Amino acid sequence: MTLTTNFQPLYKQVYDVLVKRLVDGYWKPAETLPSEFALAKELGVSQGTVRKALNQMVAEKLLRRRQGKGTYVSEHTQESSLYRFFRYREPGGEKVIPETTVISTRRRKATKPEQLTFNLDSKLQLVEMIRLRTINDLPAIYEIVLQPLALFPDIDKERDLPNSLYTLYQEKYGVSVVEVRDELSAVILTEEVADQLALKAGSAALKNTRASISIDGRVIEVSTAYCSSDNFVYSVTIK
Amino acid sequence: MTLTTNFQPLYKQVYDVLVKRLVDGYWKPAETLPSEFALAKELGVSQGTVRKALNQMVAEKLLRRRQGKGTYVSEHTQESSLYRFFRYREPGGEKVIPETTVISTRRRKATKPEQLTFNLDSKLQLVEMIRLRTINDLPAIYEIVLQPLALFPDIDKERDLPNSLYTLYQEKYGVSVVEVRDELSAVILTEEVADQLALKAGSAALKNTRASISIDGRVIEVSTAYCSSDNFVYSVTIK
DNA sequence: CAGTGGTCTAGACCACGCC
DNA sequence: GCGTGGTCTAGACCACTGA
Incomplete structure (x- = not known):
């Protein structure tokens, strides 16, 4: 995972990686994403940085989050x-x-x-x-x-x-x-x-x-x- | 400043206070708001909490922020x-x-x-x-x-x-x-x-x-x- | 240079869902 | 109880602005 090559903020780089996974179908609609800590560990950043990227994606309605449950890929079929x-x-x-x-x-x-x-x-x-x-x-x-x-x-x-x-x-x-x-x-x-x-x-x-x-x-x-x-x-x- | 009476998240209470100041005309369009630290001290919360409230207001286009300068009340005349x-x-x-x-x-x-x-x-x-x-x-x-x-x-x-x-x-x-x-x-x-x-x-x-x-x-x-x-x-x- | 907002981290505690 | 996301804090460093 090379996140340090661009001159983009870290959370933006994380955002780009996560969006690409949605585009590529690596995560499919209704699927549950790994937890913030799991993603943070995998990508080598802090949990707060992952959170910022995730929240931006929620604002764009690409994801939904439920406290106590997890983060889901939006199904636009709901x-x-x-x-x-x-x-x-x-x-x-x-x-x-x-x-x-x-x-x-x-x-x-x-x-x-x-x-x-x-x-x-x-x-x-x-x-x-x-x-x-x-x-x-x-x-x-x-x-x-x-x-x-x-x-x-x-x-x-x-x-x-x-x-x-x-x-x-x-x-x-x-x-x-x-x-x-x-x-x-x-x-x-x-x-x-x-x-x-x-x-x-x-x-x-x-x-x-x-x-x-x-x-x-x-x-x-x-x-x-x-x-x-x-x-x-x-x-x-x-x- | 009593921020602890409601069961609202702190940043939401801060948000409400700040919006009220805009509604009441305490801060007028184009005016510069105090810095994050000044607001945090005044309201008795941390700078990060103030930031969260401010950023929400930016998302709603009530405020604009410029790095190195400050936070401004939106003029819808721009x-x-x-x-x-x-x-x-x-x-x-x-x-x-x-x-x-x-x-x-x-x-x-x-x-x-x-x-x-x-x-x-x-x-x-x-x-x-x-x-x-x-x-x-x-x-x-x-x-x-x-x-x-x-x-x-x-x-x-x-x-x-x-x-x-x-x-x-x-x-x-x-x-x-x-x-x-x-x-x-x-x-x-x-x-x-x-x-x-x-x-x-x-x-x-x-x-x-x-x-x-x-x-x-x-x-x-x-x-x-x-x-x-x-x-x-x-x-x-x-x- | 000092002061501002922007990013990033680390850690604490809370609220919720589920077993 | 445990794991999830949600809130809050404190502090570090960076980037931009203007005196």
Whole structure:
């Protein structure tokens, strides 16, 4: 263990080592990490330094800690964090849980801009998945999801796709989404999308263009969602 | 200094004391706080405990620290944080700086729901301010702002309102906005608003209903903004 | 140079979960 | 009781700032 080569603070070097272990799958979601003292001994630093690195990772929601039990790798499949990235609410802020049905999937080549987004080569194959999300049995969100086939082999042959794709990414492909970037705008619906949302063509809808980022910083999914603005809002708190 | 009465961790008690001093205006924006050792001595705790409380406040952006210089109360008037709550961008993410002109101001009684929002009594007087924000000389955002007159006496008589109302709240009224809650939806513009935004009536626009929260947790402003969706998006990152 | 915050260590004690 | 993480302390040294 050579921790002394960089000019980074020790705790940052420890942090980098630990994050790399998560990225490499050395520790998997829900797994228990060694105790602070065990890590400190292994890495040749003091327990307080390990603690500082661990706490930073907790702040970034990569880990969870429970007093008396231990330190765990976050599963983004838990109720508490499963809907962390799902920002649609009833006006006033009431949480809402969506159901999902897949309308279609197909494979296609990535366009130039898409290649740039995913930062991959020109042979990039994508899966394009179209989904309809319903809330309280009302059609609410029409969603076009793009995934690089290289990251998610045969994802289009998956039957029983879960309600949350992020769960699938993590459990089946070992890819954890830790950040999303949304761009919201308003559009007039085309007839096709309006039909799916049981709205009139010409209605206004929220359009959300989302890039999902994994633990190693890569964009691993891009989606465009059209949300019926009659009954739902996109709700976000900025601190 | 009695810090031992609660069953809170020491650093949390220190945190509460320090936050209270900010709320009460004992320390004002841009002011330098005493050093860690000075605070530790005054409060009868160790320097490490003070540091933990200070660092939490830095994480919440209430304070800023500079090695070798000291600890400062955040001014939300700085370039870096001034536009922290301004989320409109060009598609693709390029930052954008708005200009603002006030269209009208008037005083009126609060409605029942508004009284609830501001958590004040029934005699609550509001100032209703209508503003147009332009970006690169193009009308972009039409905004209706509601402020309790009790919090901001004679704010409607202010001339030369600044581009950022938050700056005014802080500098003139000692009220710091530390959090905003946005609810986004899509609407079809009425003729009146469309005219102001130089759009056709019937165009789609982003509607943003925002509550602004001050350091003591109260809602101190409510606004409704209509943003031309042709050239701008609302951009947000969730981690 | 003195004073500030930033890092790192070592050790004590507490609170919690589990056997 | 034992092992875990959580808090608190005390002290050392470093890095940056400004007189």
